[in-house]
Amino acid sequence: xxxxxxxxxxxxxxxxxxxxxxxxxxxxxxxxxxxxxxxxxxxxxxxxxxxxxxxxxxxxxxxxxxxxxxxxxxxxxxxxxxxxxxxxxxxxxxxxxxxxxxxxxxxxxxxxxxxxxxxxxxxxxxxxxxxxxxxxxxxxxxxxxxxxxxxxxxxxxxxxxxxxxxxxxxxxxxxxxxxxxxxxxxxxxxxxxxxxxxxxxxxxxxxxxxxxxxxxxxxxxxxxxxxxxxxxxxxxxxxxxxxxxxxxxxxxxxxxxxxxxxxxxxxxxxxxxxxxxxxxxxxxxxxxxxxxxxxxxxxxxxxxxxxxxxxxxxxxxxxxxxxxxxxxxxxxxxxxxxxxxxxxxxxxxxxxxxxxxxxxxxxxxxxxxxxxxxxxxxxxxxxxxxxxxxxxxxxxxxxxxxxxxxxxxxxxxxxxxxxxxxxxxxxxxxxxxxxxxxxxxxxxxxxxxxxxxxxxxxxxxxxxxxxxxxxxxxxxxxxxxxx
Numbered sequence: 236x237x238x239x240x241x242x243x244x245x246x247x248x249x250x251x252x253x254x255x256x257x258x259x260x261x262x263x264x265x266x267x268x269x270x271x272x273x274x275x276x277x278x279x280x281x282x283x284x285x286x287x288x289x290x291x292x293x294x295x296x297x298x299x300x301x302x303x304x305x306x307x308x309x310x311x312x313x314x315x316x317x318x319x320x321x322x323x324x325x326x327x328x329x330x331x332x333x334x335x336x337x338x339x340x341x342x343x344x345x346x347x348x349x350x351x352x353x354x355x356x357x358x359x360x361x362x363x364x365x366x367x368x369x370x371x372x373x374x375x376x377x378x379x380x381x382x383x384x385x386x387x388x389x390x391x392x393x394x395x396x397x398x399x400x401x402x403x404x405x406x407x408x409x410x411x412x413x414x415x416x417x418x419x420x421x422x423x424x425x426x427x428x429x430x431x432x433x434x435x436x437x438x439x440x441x442x443x444x445x446x447x448x449x450x451x452x453x454x455x456x457x458x459x460x461x462x463x464x465x466x467x468x469x470x471x472x473x474x475x476x477x478x479x480x481x482x483x484x485x486x487x488x489x490x491x492x493x494x495x496x497x498x499x500x501x502x503x504x505x506x507x508x509x510x511x512x513x514x515x516x517x518x519x520x521x522x523x524x525x526x527x528x529x530x531x532x533x534x535x536x537x538x539x540x541x542x543x544x545x546x547x548x549x550x551x552x553x554x555x556x557x558x559x560x561x562x563x564x565x566x567x568x569x570x571x572x573x574x575x576x577x578x579x580x581x582x583x584x585x586x587x588x589x590x591x592x593x594x595x596x597x598x599x600x601x602x603x604x605x606x607x608x609x610x611x612x613x614x615x616x617x618x619x620x621x622x623x624x625x626x627x628x629x630x631x632x633x634x635x636x637x638x639x640x641x642x643x644x645x646x647x648x649x650x651x652x653x654x655x656x657x658x659x660x661x662x663x664x665x666x667x668x669x670x671x672x673x674x675x676x677x678x679x680x681x682x683x684x685x686x687x688x689x690x691x692x693x694x695x696x697x698x699x700x701x702x703x704x705x706x707x708x709x710x711x712x713x714x715x716x717x718x
Contacts, residue, residue, distance in 0.1 A: 252368070259372045260355075264348055267379030271344045274382075275389040278612060281336045285391040287316060292324035293333060301483070312487045314502075317495045318480060319432030320393035336391045343395040347388040350402035351378040354687060357402070358694050360409040361655035366698055373701070374694025383609045383639065384686050390612065393433045394683055400429040401440055401687050408444050409656065412451050415461060423448070424469040432476055435494040436670055436684075441473070443663035447656055507532070507569050509578025515675045516584040516592050517545040520603050522617045524676040532569040536562050547587055554580060600677040601668055605643065608635040609679050642689050649692030652699065660688045 281289070287303070294302045294310060301318065302310040324339055331338035355375040362370040378384070387394040404426035411419040427444070430437030449466065477493045484492040488502045498506055514528055519542070526540050536559045538552075546552040558576045562569060585592045608619060610632055616625060619632035650657060664685055671681055 256368060256372065260375065263372070263375045263379045264351070266376075267348055267351060267385070268344070270380060270382070271347065271385050271388050274386050275337075275340060275344070278386060278614075279337070279340060279389050281391055285336065288320050288324055288391065288393070289334065289336065291316060291318075291321035292328055295321060295325045296328055296333070311501070314484050314488065314490075314492055315495060315499050317432055317435060319429060319434075320396065323396060324391065339391055340389050343388040343399075346399040347385065347395055348379070350399040350687070351375055353402040353406040354378050354691055354694075357405045357409055358691055360413065361691075362695055363652075363654070366695060366702070369698040369702060370695045372694075373697040374690055377642070377645075377690045377693050377697065378687075381642070381686060381690065382635075383642075383683060386612050387680075387683065394680060397430055397433050397437060397684055398687055400426045400433070400437075401684060404430065404440050404444060405687065405691070408448060408659070411448055412655075415465070417465065420448075420465045420469055421472070424473050428473045428476060431473075431494075434684075435497075436667070438494075439663060439666045439670065443666055444659050446662075447659040505569075507574045507577075509574040509576070509581065510569060511675055512581035513577040513584075515596070516581050516588075517542060517596070518676055519544070519596060519599050521607060521611065521678060524678060525617060528676040531562070531567075533567050535567060547584055551580065551583070597672040597674075600674060601671050604671060604674075604677045604679055604682045605668075606636065606640065607679050608632040609639055609683075610635055611679055642686070642693055645693030645696045646689040647692075648696035648700075649694070652695050654692075654695055657692075660692065664688055 290303050291301060291313065294300050294304065298310060300310055301313065301321070303313045305311050327339040327342065328335065352375070355371045355378070358374040359367050359371040384395075384398055387398070404423055407419050407423035407426055410416075411423060423444070427437070427441040430440050449462070481491060481493045484490055490502055500506060510531065514523075518524065518528065523542065527536070530536070538556050538559045541555070546555060554576075558573060558580070562573055565573070608615075610619060615628050615632060618624060619628055622629040650661060667682070667685055671677075674681065
């Protein structure tokens with residue numbers, strides 16, 4: 236008789252299954268730890284945003300003020316970064332020494348591996364019974380050996396903590412659905428609040444997962460009387476830190492700002508809306524973000540670095556070059572007049588090609604953020620695709636792009652299996668993608684917060700595929716011709 240799919244006959248005996256599962260668990264964590272320690276030794280660095288977070292943390296400890304240090308040594312109150320990660324760094328600096336950026340990274344490595352375990356347990360709870368054990372271990376290996384998330388654990392940036400708290404939120408969600416308890420409700424609240432305190436887009440986790448909690452609890456008999464007080468208390472606890480942050484910003488800046496400003500600038504800092512609108516009419520990839528967007532104002536604007544799509548006509552090219560020449564000759568300062576000139580260019584280009592500005596370029600930026608090789612934290616040249624410049628780097632980058640694509644394809648396949656909470660997982664990925672359509676200057680790290688969900692769904696698909704292959708091999712070996 237032919238064995239039915241997912242039958243127990245293809246599984247080892249229970250005692251051997253437990254040994255194999257424990258061995259797989261230990262090996263995955265050991266491999267994940269080895270990967271992260273190697274990355275720390277090879278790629279650890281403190282620059283850019285890390286220094287901003289560190290400055291805020293130091294001033295909290297030394298002066299009791301949430302402020303940045305001015306060039307002449309004074310302090311300037313700031314709201315350009317949410318307080319979550321500076322508070323984490325301040326905690327680490329207090330314990331391990333001021334400006335000891337290695338200590339928080341070691342702690343992030345530990346939390347990242349804990350996040351892998353949380354995803355493992357989450358998959359065990361959402362997978363169909365026949366897939367539960369195998370799928371959870373596949374997800375664990377995908378999480379432990381994912382280089383795209385692992386590298387952020389060795390950098391003093393907020394992404395690694397965000398990934399951990401997202402894994403915690405997923406775990407708390409499914410635990411609450413299995414049994415509605417105050418402890419899991421409070422754990423979920425703590426997780427989603429922490430995500431939002433680390434990054435302003437972290438609120439998307441609550442928007443995607445909270446409805447699943449409420450709708451599932453309402454459908455169960457006897458759950459409704461307990462649901463209302465839980466929801467009220469958790470909502471108040473989640474809003475409390477942002478009420479404090481908003482009150483602080485009102486007292487200091489006389490401004491209602493419950494999150495970080497979209498422009499990532501403090502009140503009184505010059506903004507350049509015309510420049511922003513012009514960049515949005517041609518910027519498509521991380522190269523333009525790195526070479527052009529981040530350097531203006533304050534550094535030369537080289538028109539030879541602009542792509543051809545930045546010009547619709549020879550006259551427009553000449554006008555752009557004239558603005559760049561005036562900017563470079565003005566000490567790299569973007570004056571109001573120059574900003575108005577870029578605004579006129581943006582209006583012309585948008586009027587001529589509205590679909591390009593409002594549809595095709597945003598979609599292209601989104602595709603680039605999801606599909607580009609995630610080498611932004613590696614010593615790989617920006618023009619990684621030019622094989623004649625660097626053979627090894629190009630081959631590595633294409634391999635990295637292929638691995639990234641594999642995670643995406645596995646997640647799509649896992650979504651087709653429709654496990655528990657698949658609608659909430661899909662909602663989070665869609666909400667995040669819609670938000671990224673509004674980004675002017677793309678960066679691949681903006682999609683890294685989607686990887687815990689890709690890993691969860693990918694683990695389901697990977698085990699389903701390998702199990703199907705294993706059953707096929709068993710059938711071939713058991714056929715009469717091979718007897």
